[in-house]
Amino acid sequence: MILKNIDKVDVNDQNVHTQLKKIIKDLADGKEIEKEKLLFLLKTSSVNELVYLEELANEIREKYYQKKVYMRCLIEFTNYCSKNCNYCGIRNKNLEVSRYRYSKEEIIECCKEGYELGFRTFVLQGGEDPYFNDDRLVDIIKGIKEEFHDVALTLSVGERSKESYKNLYDAGCDRFLLRHETASKRLYEHLHPKPMSFENRMECLRNLKEWGFQTGCGFMVNSPSQTDEDLLEDFIFIQNFQPEMCGIGPYVCHSKTPFKGNENGTINQVRFCVALVRLLVPNALLPATTALATIDNSGREIVLKSGANVIMLNLSPKDTRKDYEIYEGKVSFGDEEAHGKYLVESKINEIGFEMDMEIGNVKGWNDVY
Ligand code: 5AD
Numbered sequence: 001m002i003l004k005n006i007d008k009v010d011v012n013d014q015n016v017h018t019q020l021k022k023i024i025k026d027l028a029d030g031k032e033i034e035k036e037k038l039l040f041l042l043k044t045s046s047v048n049e050l051v052y053l054e055e056l057a058n059e060i061r062e063k064y065y066q067k068k069v070y071m072r073c074l075i076e077f078t079n080y081c082s083k084n085c086n087y088c089g090i091r092n093k094n095l096e097v098s099r100y101r102y103s104k105e106e107i108i109e110c111c112k113e114g115y116e117l118g119f120r121t122f123v124l125q126g127g128e129d130p131y132f133n134d135d136r137l138v139d140i141i142k143g144i145k146e147e148f149h150d151v152a153l154t155l156s157v158g159e160r161s162k163e164s165y166k167n168l169y170d171a172g173c174d175r176f177l178l179r180h181e182t183a184s185k186r187l188y189e190h191l192h193p194k195p196m197s198f199e200n201r202m203e204c205l206r207n208l209k210e211w212g213f214q215t216g217c218g219f220m221v222n223s224p225s226q227t228d229e230d231l232l233e234d235f236i237f238i239q240n241f242q243p244e245m246c247g248i249g250p251y252v253c254h255s256k257t258p259f260k261g262n263e264n265g266t267i268n269q270v271r272f273c274v275a276l277v278r279l280l281v282p283n284a285l286l287p288a289t290t291a292l293a294t295i296d297n298s299g300r301e302i303v304l305k306s307g308a309n310v311i312m313l314n315l316s317p318k319d320t321r322k323d324y325e326i327y328e329g330k331v332s333f334g335d336e337e338a339h340g341k342y343l344v345e346s347k348i349n350e351i352g353f354e355m356d357m358e359i360g361n362v363k364g365w366n367d368v369y
Pocket residue numbers: 087088089179181219220249250251252253254291326327328
């Protein structure tokens with residue numbers, strides 16, 4: 001079990017608490033931390049340390065992004081997938097999934113609706129669907145960019161060749177999300193059957209960054225058999241890679257997968273991981289994920305207070321939305337959908353945040369490139 005004390009209060013004596021606080025403070029100050037100390041933090045932290053960690057994470061988020069929460073419009077445009085990730089409900093071998101894919105026209109229609117609602121970032125997410133070869137994706141990217149001049153486009157379509165990523169970048173795609181899922185080779189191989197490979201996933205991420213995408217990695221919290229040692233690898237990888245975005249959500253079990261019966265990640269585990277990543281990559285765009293909203297009604301709002309600063313709302317056509325069920329019970333209506341933006345707005349205003357509908361690039365992006 002990861003972060004085994006994270007739901008407990010007062011388990012650490014004053015001496016241990018002081019040591020842990022020092023580690024957290026050093027991380028917030030950008031100091032090099034030995035692996036052993038970071039592991040000690042993971043193995044020992046309880047709610048008391050989490051509260052301190054969040055306090056510092058919030059200060060950092062505030063320094064870069066103030067109270068802004070960047071809004072994204074999510075379009076799940078295909079649920080066909082050639083892969084068989086052991087945790088995922090739309091894996092190829094799940095024959096119970098009713099499969100769909102949208103045409104270019106349908107996708108642009110969704111974007112129009114999103115644009116009218118005020119969104120300026122579109123996230124096109126899909127399974128690894130061979131139908132969407134480079135020609136088709138390039139055509140879609142160009143179509144969107146011709147229609148809307150002041151938007152950012154994010155793709156999340158999995159692993160592709162270096163050349164393919166270049167084609168997508170040259171066509172005008174700005175950002176790319178590819179969660180690394182875990183930086184531990186052992187765990188990666190437990191989560192992904194062959195021929196998926198840890199080395200290829202890492203290579204893809206390096207290539208995306210090299211071409212100039214704002215690149216997002218990320219991982220699931222409490223994925224089956226994950227240990228604190230595995231988590232440690234994630235934090236070290238993230239610190240070195242310095243992604244522009246990092247998606248962190250709980251693992252949520254899906255019964256039509258080989259991982260049926262495994263335990264979901266918890267809200268406190270996710271709070272801890274998000275806050276720690278905020279310290280390691282101070283200017284990162286960190287979403288409050290839908291998976292979190294699925295395990296806890298106020299999950300998204302809670303994690304904004306841990307350092308997250310992005311919310312993605314679903315704008316896929318309603319009739320197919322339920323078919324993009326990567327985990328069981330995935331919420332996609334009400335305040336999860338683009339049309340529910342006013343619901344979200346009042347929820348986040350209540351806790352002192354402001355909705356920001358601008359393009360919302362990572363801070364420092366224009367200065368550096
Ligand atoms: N629980 C939580 N997250 C999941 N994902 C896929 N399946 C699950 C699950 N059962 C996440 C993966 C993937 C992203 C699109 O969704 O991290 O990268």
